[in-house]
Amino acid sequence: MPSLIDLNLEGQPVARHRPWSRTVIDRVTWSFAARMLGDGHWNLLSLWGEPSAVHMALFDPRTAEIGVISLDCPQRSFPSVAARHLPALRLERTITDLYGLQPEGAIDDRPWLDHGRWELHAPLGEAAAASPQPPYPFLPVEGAGTHQVAVGPVHAGIIEPGHFRFTVSGETVVRLEQRFGYVHKGIDGLMSGADLPRAAHLAGRVSGDSTVAYALAFARAVEIAIDAEVPARAVWLRALCAELERLANHLGDIGAICNDAAFAIMLAQFGVLRENVLRAADTAFGHRLMRDVVMPGGVARDLDDAGIAAIHAALAGVRKQWPKLIALYEDTASLQDRTVATGIVKPALVDQYAAGGFVGRASGRVFDARRTLSYAPYDELSFDVPVLSEGDVDARVRIRIAEVEQSLSLIDQILVRIPGGAIHRPLTLPHQAREGMALVEGFRGDILAWLRIANGRIERCHFRDPSWFQWPLLEAAIEGNIIADFPLCNKSFNCSYSGVDL
Numbered sequence: 001m002p003s004l005i006d007l008n009l010e011g012q013p014v015a016r017h018r019p020w021s022r023t024v025i026d027r028v029t030w031s032f033a034a035r036m037l038g039d040g041h042w043n044l045l046s047l048w049g050e051p052s053a054v055h056m057a058l059f060d061p062r063t064a065e066i067g068v069i070s071l072d073c074p075q076r077s078f079p080s081v082a083a084r085h086l087p088a089l090r091l092e093r094t095i096t097d098l099y100g101l102q103p104e105g106a107i108d109d110r111p112w113l114d115h116g117r118w119e120l121h122a123p124l125g126e127a128a129a130a131s132p133q134p135p136y137p138f139l140p141v142e143g144a145g146t147h148q149v150a151v152g153p154v155h156a157g158i159i160e161p162g163h164f165r166f167t168v169s170g171e172t173v174v175r176l177e178q179r180f181g182y183v184h185k186g187i188d189g190l191m192s193g194a195d196l197p198r199a200a201h202l203a204g205r206v207s208g209d210s211t212v213a214y215a216l217a218f219a220r221a222v223e224i225a226i227d228a229e230v231p232a233r234a235v236w237l238r239a240l241c242a243e244l245e246r247l248a249n250h251l252g253d254i255g256a257i258c259n260d261a262a263f264a265i266m267l268a269q270f271g272v273l274r275e276n277v278l279r280a281a282d283t284a285f286g287h288r289l290m291r292d293v294v295m296p297g298g299v300a301r302d303l304d305d306a307g308i309a310a311i312h313a314a315l316a317g318v319r320k321q322w323p324k325l326i327a328l329y330e331d332t333a334s335l336q337d338r339t340v341a342t343g344i345v346k347p348a349l350v351d352q353y354a355a356g357g358f359v360g361r362a363s364g365r366v367f368d369a370r371r372t373l374s375y376a377p378y379d380e381l382s383f384d385v386p387v388l389s390e391g392d393v394d395a396r397v398r399i400r401i402a403e404v405e406q407s408l409s410l411i412d413q414i415l416v417r418i419p420g421g422a423i424h425r426p427l428t429l430p431h432q433a434r435e436g437m438a439l440v441e442g443f444r445g446d447i448l449a450w451l452r453i454a455n456g457r458i459e460r461c462h463f464r465d466p467s468w469f470q471w472p473l474l475e476a477a478i479e480g481n482i483i484a485d486f487p488l489c490n491k492s493f494n495c496s497y498s499g500v501d502l
Contacts, residue, residue, distance in 0.1 A: 004042070004060050004067035007033060011069065017435040018224045022055075022068040030071045031079045033058065038084035043354035045439070046448050046464035047081060047088050049095035051125045054078045055462075057437065057448065059354065064372055068437065068450070076126070077102040087353045087469055090500070098188060099125035110137065113181040113501065124189055141167040141175050149483065153182050160497035164486070171482040176475045180501055187502040191451075191461035196222070196429055199458040200295050203449070206463050207499035208289065212238075212245040213442030214463065215294035217449035220375070221461075222296040225436025225453055226429065231422040234298030235376050240414045241281075241290045241299075242440075244311070247407040248277040249443040250400045251318070253494050257397055258329065260487040261338035269325055273318050280314035283307055298424030308415060315408055326401060339394040343477040343489035346391060353469040357445025358399040359493055363391035369441040381413050393492040429456045442466065444496065465499025 011025035025033075033056065036042045045057035045066065055070045071078050080103035082089035092103050093112035100122030114121070116133035138148075146169050153161035161182035167175040190202055203218035204211045216238055223230055255270025278288040284307030285293045293300050329335060345355075350363040360367060368385040370378040386402035388395040430453065437450040445466030452459045474493045478486055 002036070003063060004058055004065045007058075007067060007069065014070070014435065016225075016433060017068070018227070018437075020066040020068060020437060022070060022435065024070045024072065027071065027079055030056075030069065033069055034079065034081045034084040034088075037081065037088070040352065044081075044085060044087050044469075045354070045446075046450070046462065046468075047091040047095070048450070048462040048464075049099040049101050049125075050460060051099055052076070052101075054095060054101060055450070056081065057450065057464075061367075066437075066439070073101050076100060077104050079103070080105045080107070083107050087472070090472070091464075091468060094502075096122075098122065100127075101125065113184050115181055123186075124192075136179060138165045138177050138179075139175070143169065143174065145169050146174055151486075153179070162497050166483055166486070168483055171484070173478050173481055173483055173486070176478050176486075178471055178475060180471075180497060183498050183501045185498070185502065187463065188461070191458055194458045194461075195456075196296060196427065196458070199461065201292065203461075203463070204291050204294075206502065207465060207496045208291075209249055210245070210442045210444065210447065210465075210496070210499070211289050211291045212241045212294055213440055213447050214449075215292070216242060217438045217440045217447045217463070218451070218461070219294055219296045220438035220440060221436040221449040221451050222427070222429075222453070223436070224438060225434040225451065226427065228297065228427050229425065230298050231425055232419045233302075233421045234423045234425075236414055236418040237299045237303060237423060238294050239377050239381075240303070240311075240411060240418070241285065241293055242442075243407045243410045243414070244277060244281050244284075245290060246443040247318075247404060247411070248274050248281070250404045250407070251277065253491070254329075254397060254400050254404075256494075257339070257393065257488065257491045258335060260491045261335055263332065263335050266325070266329065266335075269321065273321060276314045276317050280307075280310040283310035295424070297427040298422070300424070302423050303418070311411065311415065315411060318404070318408065322404075329397070329401075336394070338485070338488060339397060339492075340392060341390075342393045342485050343481060343492060344390070344392045345473050345477045347389060349473060349476055350391070353473060355445070355469045355473055356441075356466045357443070357470070358396050358403065359466075359470045359473060360445065361385065361387045362395035362399045364389040367446070369439050369446045373439060375440070377414070380417075381410055383410050393488055396492040429453050429458075431455050433459075444494070445470070463499075463502060465496050467495035467497075467499045471495045471500065 011023035258266030
């Protein structure tokens with residue numbers, strides 16, 4: 001069985017790409033990689049474009065090897081990856097929308113981000129004046145007695161816009177099809193040519209509830225590209241912020257899932273715990289979500305005694321309430337009736353999509369970037385990666401419960417072991433071209449950042465949210481369930497709209 005190292009031997013290595021190799025290959029090798037993905041030998045980490053090239057990041061689960069392959073597209077087309085490996089589909093459609101590169105043999109040529117509201121078609125490629133688009137053609141469903149239910153893009157609560165088109169037979173969902181792109185921000189274009197402060201500012205705003213994780217992925221990609229060393233204290237402070245972010249989000253999610261099963265007391269109780277964690281983060285780092293704390297070269301704010309005390313108090317509050325809240329979840333029959341065996345995602349589908357985070361781990365996929373890639377300081381910390389196989393709403397709740405407990409332990413370890421010293425080292429971007437890629441674990445799963453630095457600026461930057469590979473699994477999870485269970489299934493995934501509307 002060929003490895004990613006073997007694949008790299010088939011092409012032209014790109015100098016100054018770190019920490020993993022990037023190789024420019026030909027069309028035959030590109031198609032071979034797509035077949036390896038389709039046959040389940042490799043995992044797709046991401047697929048992205050430039051005006052005249054496409055790139056694909058690959059992961060070999062047997063060896064934990066990572067590699068990037070690139071294909072030049074002088075004719076502005078490339079062999080479709082999605083035709084052989086369905087998880088590439090939405091990323092492939094995004095390349096066409098933004099850069100105008102056409103996948104040959106595409107199985108779906110509908111636009112993804114482009115809703116017909118842009119003045120230009122393929123604005124980041126060979127841009128041309130946009131022409132009117134016909135109404136978006138949702139996929140048909142054949143069968144007697146079916147009808148469609150349209151939900152969104154505007155929703156009842158304070159929530160990002162997304163459209164969900166249900167085809168139902170009675171109360172049973174036959175098909176769900178999603179439509180996003182309503183909060184497209186043009187991150188790819190805004191990043192191109194940005195100086196380091198501006199780019200770091202943008203990175204932390206890709207998906208607001210994961211601002212620490214995105215800032216960390218970007219900072220690590222920059223530092224890896226230019227071989228910059230970060231002060232040890234800053235590395236540990238970053239991990240502290242990341243675990244506080246994970247803890248706050250999991251606490252909020254557990255309560256919200258129970259609320260969608262009409263068990264509002266859990267929402268209230270977990271909401272208090274989450275609020276206390278956010279307030280502690282504000283005291284410790286000057287912002288409830290810790291936005292703009294992680295930056296290339298280190299962190300922007302140190303931790304003082306008041307911050308440490310606030311974090312300890314928040315964790316003590318969680319631990320005090322935790323046993324009885326979990327017992328309430330487990331012992332409430334009406335709640336268990338809604339979550340157990342609802343919204344099942346089969347392990348084979350999770351493996352195909354290489355879904356990360358609690359979605360993947362609830363269906364048996366053992367992957368956590370903190371453990372698999374063992375980046376600092378997690379290589380010095382003790383923690384477990386919880387995994388279940390049931391793949392239902394209940395399993396996704398229980399993974400969150402276990403991860404809360406792990407984050408509490410990790411925060412304790414960090415506060416005890418954090419070294420002293422500087423928290424930031426100024427960086428200067430070089431003029432010669434450098435490239436870097438990082439994969440970090442956010443609360444939803446692994447976040448990828450790839451970038452190229454040239455002439456002292458960010459020439460190109462690509463982010464991949466874990467939700468790219470989780471949203472399609474929600475479509476599969478709801479099939480065969482009643483439509484009233486969709487809010488429960490949806491919240492158990494809690495995918496990011498903003499993270500896929502780049």
